[in-house]
Each structure stands twice: as structure tokens, then as C-alpha cells.
Amino acid sequence: xxxxxxxxxxxxxEEEPVHLPCNHSTISGTDYIHWYRQLxxxxxxxxxxxxxxxxxxxxxxxxxxxxxxxxxxILHRATLRDAAVYYCILGVIYNQGGKLIFGQGTExxxxx
Amino acid sequence: DGGITQxxxxxxxxxxxNVTLSCEQxxxxxxxxxxxxxxxxxxxxxxxxxxxxxxxxxxxxxxxSVSREKKESFPLTVTSAQKNPTAFYLCASSITNRGQNSxxxxxxxxxxxxx
Numbered sequence: 001x002x003x004x005x006x007x008x009x010x011x012x013x014e015e016e017p018v019h020l021p022c023n024h025s026t027i028s029g030t031d032y033i034h035w036y037r038q039l040x041x042x043x044x045x046x047x048x049x050x051x052x053x054x055x056x057x058x059x060x061x062x063x064x065x066x067x068x069x070x071x072x073x074i075l076h077r078a079t080l081r082d083a084a085v086y087y088c089i090l091g092v093i094y095n096q097g098g099k100l101i102f103g104q105g106t107e108x109x110x111x112x
Numbered sequence: 113d114g115g116i117t118q119x120x121x122x123x124x125x126x127x128x129x130n131v132t133l134s135c136e137q138x139x140x141x142x143x144x145x146x147x148x149x150x151x152x153x154x155x156x157x158x159x160x161x162x163x164x165x166x167x168x169x170x171x172x173x174x175x176x177s178v179s180r181e182k183k184e185s186f187p188l189t190v191t192s193a194q195k196n197p198t199a200f201y202l203c204a205s206s207i208t209n210r211g212q213n214s215x216x217x218x219x220x221x222x223x224x225x226x227x
Contacts (some may be wrong), residue, residue: 001137009154030212031212032212032213034140034215035191036216038142039170041200041220042221043202043204043218043219043221044155044202044216046215046216051213060115060223064209065149076124087154090212091210091213091214092211093212095168097143097160097162097168098156098212098213098214099145099157099170099212100155100212100216102154102155102156104154105154
């Protein structure tokens with residue numbers, strides 16, 4: 001299975017941008033890159049996903065390297081509510097459908 | 113409000129008993145999934161269903177069973193054959209099972225403790 005590698009933890013200051021890195025050197029051409037975040041004792045929340053081009057939505061931006069072996073999730077202005085575990089995930093073709101392969105995630109803490 | 117409801121939030125069972133976890137969605141999504149999460153770990157796929165009356169094994173299906181008799185409902189039974197059943201169980205749905213390009217909507221999970 002294709003894998004992702006993320007730092008275990010990162011720290012940020014409130015109202016500053018945050019860049020969360022992810023390596024996925026074994027990604028295949030049909031794999032999508034997804035980001036989810038999870039608060040303690042809650043289900044993960046979808047943040048953003050993309051294939052090749054950079055993507056923006058109201059929550060974040062996703063920057064994908066030209067060779068697609070790495071990507072970065074960008075939170076433009078961190079708030080205390082952004083403190084969570086962020087998962088970089090590959091969406092892969094599986095049994096005529098697809099599935100998401102979760103890694104360990106990055107625990108983001110935000111300091112006031 | 114549309115969403116996924118998992119019940120109960122906490123569940124306690126004795127070893128050797130089967131237990132069924134409920135998952136209901138009112139998003140009109142075709143695909144539904146069950147994941148398991150252990151402390152400090154990512155999620156692992158147990159079972160998924162692309163359409164009513166059809167389901168497929170995921171990566172760790174042993175000791176679990178599911179049914180999909182209605183579009184809205186995808187209950188998971190943790191059987192006595194599951195060797196390490198204590199975990200946080202998460203149900204999710206997506207519009208289709210083009211899972212590599214289909215965002216998942218998750219419920220808030222059921223924490224199962226078996227003693």
C-alpha cells in the first residue's frame with residue numbers, strides 16, 4: 001500500500017500561517033492526496049484533496065509538488081480551534097472502488 | 113442537519129459476547145465504511161459497502177461482520193472471534209465509492225471496551 005510520512009508534531013502561533021508537510025514518494029498516477037483533521041474523541045473532518053494542481057478552499061490550501069512525491073497543507077491564519085491531528089492520506093483505487101490509507105498524522109498545537 | 117449518527121458513544125462488553133454498533137446516515141450517500149482506530153494510530157478499514165445489499169472486506173475484516181439492508185444503515189457486529197476488540201470505531205459515508213476522489217463524512221465514533 002502507498003504510504004505517507006508526516007512529522008509527529010508541530011507547533012504554531014495563533015494568527016500565523018502553518019505549513020504541514022507530507023511525503024508520499026510511492027504515490028501512483030491515480031492516487032489522490034487528501035487531508036483530514038481530527039479532534040480528540042471525534043471523527044476525522046475532511047479538509048481538502050487534490051490530484052496534481054494546487055487546491056484552495058475556505059479551510060486551507062493544498063500545494064502539490066510537481067513530481068507529486070510531496071505536498072503541503074497550508075492554514076493561512078492558525079486559530080486555537082485549528083489544534084488537532086492532521087492526516088495526510090492517499091486515496092487509492094481498491095476493488096473496483098477506492099479507499100483512503102491513513103498514516104500516523106501530525107499533531108498540531110497552536111499557542112495563543 | 114444531514115450527517116452520520118453513531119450510537120452509543122461508549123459501549124462496554126464482557127469478553128466472549130458479540131456486540132453491534134449502529135451507524136445511520138441521512139446524507140443519501142451510496143457508500144459507507146467502518147474504520148477502527150487504536151490509541152495514537154491512524155484509521156484502518158474494516159468493511160465498506162458501495163451499495164445496498166453489497167459489502168466488501170477491508171484490510172482488517174477478521175472477527176467482524178456487517179449488513180447493508182437499507183441505504184441509510186450500516187451496522188457493524190464485533191464478534192467474539194475478534195482478538196483485540198477494544199478500540200474506537202468510526203463509521204463514514206461518501207457520495208460514491210470512487211474513494212480515491214471522494215471525501216468521506218465521519219460520525220463521532222463509538223468507543224468499545226471489552227473486559
